[in-house]
Amino acid sequence: MIFDLNSLLRPHIAQLRPYTSARDEYTGAEGVFLDANENPYGSVTDQDFNRYPDPYQSALKEKLAPIKQVRPTQIFLGNGSDEAIDLLYRAFCRPGKDNVILLPPTYGMYEVSASINDVEIRKVSLTEDFQLQPELIFKQIDANTKIIFVCTPNNPSGNKVKREDVLLLLKHFPGLVVVDEAYIDFNDEPSFTSHLDEYPNLLVMQTFSKAWGLASLRLGMAFASEELIKILNKIKAPYNISGLTQDTVLQALGNVEKVERMIVDILNEREYLQAALEKLDFVLKIYPSQANFLLVQIPQASQVYQDLIDQKIIVRNRSKVTLCENCLRITVGSREENEAFLKALKTVAKPIQS
Known part of the structure; x- marks a missing residue:
């Protein structure tokens, strides 16, 4: 398979002259700054919030690169992973002409962003155990298929998909394969970032919202070839990551040991929560998880969900999602939160079952 990034790119994007900010023209840190009409x-x-931040987050990428074992030029930082998703549609998908392939059940923003950008969606459902169906995926591909989105570990099911299936797509699909690894830190397999130099059509997304505990900052990561990252930087908003976010994440990157401890705690709590749920006779199934949540099937899940809300216990009702009938998605909390959930679940579920 020959991958040609330029032929995949929308022609007007290739010819686009990006906005040049004041911090593009002068990148120094010292001086009398009278160039950007700042207060x-x-x-x-x-606090020095009166100055515009580094538009390319250079210091942050330099510190992040060795942690992720990539080069700084292979990193794009966005306002959550959602910004990268939207930019991919705008860069590569012609409205009303091109299509993307989604693999439900999966993260909902792939479809929302496609709809916003007027891009056709082609769905190939996962198997009953939430694995890819490569043969069916390849049957949906045509000359206008630009992107395949693969979420692993998958949301909402929590499982990892077979690595060989993703590699098969990378080897034989001439478009982009986006591997969403929002939950990679809870997985027992290495990141697909190790394949970046091997597959120029690969883009890997990760986030600071989960394992790093920085959801409020809205910082997402995308890793890809230098050429692809240049395209995303070309069309992004000039100052898409605030200075406060950059400074805060720089501090967090200096304390990787704390993040590693949090991951261990969450994995231990996931094991505790699963063991406790397995003892409840009304729990029909607990799906294998490589994430920081469990997908659990119980009778009358929608009613249980509402009854839990009445007790101020908030989980996610996934009953209307493909392959997830009567399923609740339960985030792994602290021991106190998990015990509160289990107590409430026993209270609301038993009367329904009897």
Whole structure:
């Protein structure tokens, strides 16, 4: 399979002259800055929020690169992974002409972003054990298929998909294969970032929202070839990541040991929660998880979900999602939160079953 990034790119994007910000023209950190029409004073005491941030987050990428074992030029940082998803549609998918392949049940923003950008969606359902069906996927591919989105570990099922199936897509699909690894830190397999130099059609997404515990900052990562990253940087908003976010994440990157401890704690709590659920006779099935949540099937899940809300216990009802009938998605919380959930579940579920 020969992959040609330029032929995949929308022609007008290839010819686009991107906006040049003041920080593109002068990248130094010192000087008298009279170039960006900024307020010289600021309104927050002891905080330098009056200056625009680094538009390419250079310091952050330099510190992140060795942690992720990639080069800084292989990193794109966005306002959550959702920004990268939207930019991929805008860069490669012609509205009303091109299509993408989604593999439900999966992360809902792939479809929402496709609809916003007027891109055709072709769905190939996962198997009953939430694995890819490569033969069916290849049957859906035509000359206008630009992207295949693969979520692994998958949301909402929690399982990892077979690595060889993803590699098969990378080897034989001439478009982009986007591997969403939002939950990779809870997985027992290495990231697909190890394949970046092997497959120029691969883009891997990760996030600071899960294992890093920084969901409120809305910082997503995308890893790809230098050529693909340049395209995303070309069409992104000039200052898409705030200075406060950049500084805060820089601090977090200096404490990787804390993140590793949190991951261990979450994995231990996942094991505790699963063991406790297995003892409940009304629980029909607990799906294997490589994420920080469990997909659990119980009778009358929608009613149980509402009854849990009445007790201020909030889980996610996935009953209307493909292959997830009567399923609740339960995030692994702290021991206190998990015990509160289990207590409430026993209270609301037993009357329904009797």
